[in-house]
């Protein structure tokens with residue numbers, strides 16, 4: 001009873017004789033205690049039920065005596081069905097015996113609480129029979145001489161899935177980094193070979209012919225045949241120089257098409273489309289905007305490389321007769337690049353298999369600028385690669401700064 005109540009009912013002495021007085025006093029004290037107990041129970045139940053984690057208490061025979069709202073949600077089972085029944089139904093069958101043993105061993109330790117599953121993963125069993133990973137702690141208290149065990153547990157399905165996703169994407173990135181490194185090595189090897197074979201051959205020809213011209217000049221160009229020989233050498237040199245110029249142009253264009261920097265993305269795509277058509281025999285039809293979209297140099301490079309990678313895929317896998325490329329600027333500040341072929345297409349299984357590095361590399365390139373790549377296709381109906389990229393999105397370089 002609180003002070004206000006005493007005030008409201010006035011001093012107890014004024015009611016009657018001293019025995020009646022004490023009896024009254026005891027009754028009202030009992031009522032107040034009962035009221036306080038009820039309130040405390042309601043508060044306790046409120047706290048237990050508002051907990052985010054599932055809370056389940058069991059008695060010594062491991063029958064459920066408390067099952068909060070979160071437990072109902074997690075296990076998909078109303079408290080009314082759980083109370084008074086064995087805890088076993090929430091534990092996958094293969095763990096039940098071990099679990100009982102653990103709880104008994106825990107009881108013997110007398111430790112008040114500890115986390116569970118130190119030795120391995122824990123699983124719960126939902127009412128519908130599905131298993132799920134949990135994280136749990138157990139505590140024990142003694143009430144009226146009987147032990148009460150309380151398990152507080154959390155469904156960690158989502159966290160596990162997020163961890164698995166994170167691991168997978170890290171693995172993908174590692175594979176991609178290794179692949180980029182390999183690609184760089186391959187590129188260096190290819191260029192070294194071209195320099196050696198093509199340019200080396202041309203330069204050797206030039207050297208030999210310069211030598212023979214020099215010797216002819218020293219000899220004084222006496223006769224007709226001597227002069228004809230020099231003329232031939234000079235002509236060969238001219239050819240070798242033409243070839244050299246072409247080879248240098250080709251190698252440098254393959255490394256990075258100058259047209260991309262000089263004339264922009266549309267012109268570079270057009271150039272690449274023609275080159276591709278010439279080399280592969282697959283018709284390449286380009287539909288390009290009159291004005292280049294307002295992309296940064298890095299964004300244009302990314303789109304251009306995605307385009308090249310798509311063409312490589314068409315050449316390697318599609319057996320297509322035509323490939324269409326469409327670059328456009330959409331309202332709302334987005335650029336789209338679509339590369340579509342009429343080849344053998346893709347099975348959904350291939351599309352679902354996300355580990356292929358070519359497509360992953362395209363996605364990563366686009367993602368670096370807030371863009372995305374969508375690949376669609378079905379067997380016999382060709383493949384379409386659609387890239388969407390916001391214009392003016394910060395690139396990797398800007399972010400680094």
Ligand SMILES: Nc1ncnc2c1ncn2[C@@H]1O[C@H](COP(=O)(O)OP(=O)(O)OP(=O)(O)O)[C@@H](O)[C@H]1O
Nearest residue numbers: 313314317318343345346350356357358359360383
């Ligand atoms: N245009 C296409 N037509 C048909 N199949 C395609 C096409 N593009 C891709 N594919 C299929 O998708 C798979 C994945 O392509 P991706 O570019 O990721 O890998 P890849 O070309 O096999 O190898 P790389 O890592 O060298 O690029 C290919 O192996 C191929 O089966």
Ligand SMILES: [Mg+2]
Nearest residue numbers: 312313358359
């Ligand atoms: Mg590829």
